[in-house]
Amino acid sequence: MRFFTSGRLILGDCVAGFEKNFAGYCGAVFGVGVNSGTDALFLALKALEIGPGYEVITVSNTAIPTVAAIRAAGGVPVFVDVEPDTFLMDVTQVEAAISPRTRCILPVHLCGQAVDMAPLLAIAHDRGIPLVEDCAQAAGAIYHGRKVGSFGTIGAFSFYPTKVLGAFGDGGMMVTSDAALDRRLRRLRFYGIDDNYHAEEEGYNSRLDEIQAALLDARLTNLDREVDRRREIAAAYDAGLSGAGDIGLPAEREGRRHQYYLYTIRTSRRDALKAYLADCGIETRINYPTPIHLMRGYRFLGYAQGSLPVTERLSVEILSLPMYPQLTDAEVARVVAAVRSFFNA
Known part of the structure; x- marks a missing residue:
């Protein structure tokens, strides 16, 4: 495999190729590979300026990483209940949960099925609130002809080995069609650096490696x-x-x-x-x-x-x-x- 001879095992050509292919699969323009699905959520929230005291509307019927990412960003999770038959966010409760401190709506596409996105998108648009999709369990799920991850401001995915599209280690990705957010997400995953090892802002270390990207890209063709x-x-x-x-x-x-x-x-x-x-x-x-x-x-x-x-x-x-x-x-x-x-x- 070419990554063993390239001398670049982190954020090289394999990662760039998989980012492009996976984003295209989802119907988004940009993909940003990171260390895990939790980091994908965390960095998405940081890119949207979620900080101390700001509220994020989500559900309690989810994996702990959903809430852990909100807390790591400094946000406050505000829970709404779920539907009894799909186990997904009851979108009829979202409007009442919005407060002056609400800065994000975070639906979770649990078990592999998409949340009812149309009313959520209407609320997000009318209120000017960003929407981040937790797609950790749902790569390949479709809502009215479009794959999950392509609806929100940012879609966050996990490639944990047990997932439908799983790596042989850990990994995650954020997808977006916003060029400015793409640039910021890339900066945040690499210590806040843009060029010439100069940090434009405080960032983090969350990078997808070449081996996992190559394996995931191969598996994507069979997804x-x-x-x-x-x-x-x-x-x-x-x-x-x-x-x-x-x-x-x-x-x-x-x-x-x-x-x-x-x-x-x-x-x-x-x-x-x-x-x-x-x-x-x-x-x-x-x-x-x-x-x-x-x-x-x-x-x-x-x-x-x-x-x-x-x-x-x-x-x-x-x-x-x-x-x-x-x-x-x-x-x-x-x-x-x-x-x-x-x-x-």
Whole structure:
């Protein structure tokens, strides 16, 4: 591989090529590769001047890095609840959450499905509030013909190894179609430097390396095929589990292509089902067992039990079934049979 002989293993030609290709895939003009998806969110917020005391509207039903990035930038997360069937931001609650200190709206495209972007974009435009998309779980997801990451001021992606487009280490990227923001994001990821090792502002060290970029660029060519396979598996789960009992299946809204990073069901018998499937040799996961607003580390935000009822209800009902492109039809059928056996027992 050429990066081993180039002598440049960080931010070289492979990174530049992948940045261009991934941005184009998303429908954006510019891509800026960084160290992780968390850094992608953090630097996006810094580029938009989110600082101490400024509020960012988001959700508690997400991975901790969403909120950690807001706090690292100095911002204050303001939570709205989520929809009970998609687990995504309930956009009807956003307008009421806006205050004079609101500086950003940060929707999370959770599990691989896009948030309802049209009303959010209208609010952001009318209020003059930047919108940053958390696309960590949703590379390749589509909303009314456009891929996620292309709607907001900046889209932030993670290439953690378990993601649908995953590296063999860590990595992330920000995409934007704003040339001025592209320049600033590149500066912020490299100590605030523009040219001649002169820092124009205080910056950070967050750079994607050549090896990960080359691997990700190669995997990008297969991303849509992998998404298609995930959707085939999800359709098999839908067909096999429909009417199985006390179970709610993932909802895919009209006009959206869910890429099924996770296939997450709901049931009031979640813990018993998880234990039963484990006895059958089937691994499942709970994403996420404790909403962020109720975690000890974020009690200082002031949210009490009951403040986000849908989010809190989901946390005791959700269970993610096996989902990856290498699953065989026989393995999917085995999972279906085990789940149905549990509810028919």
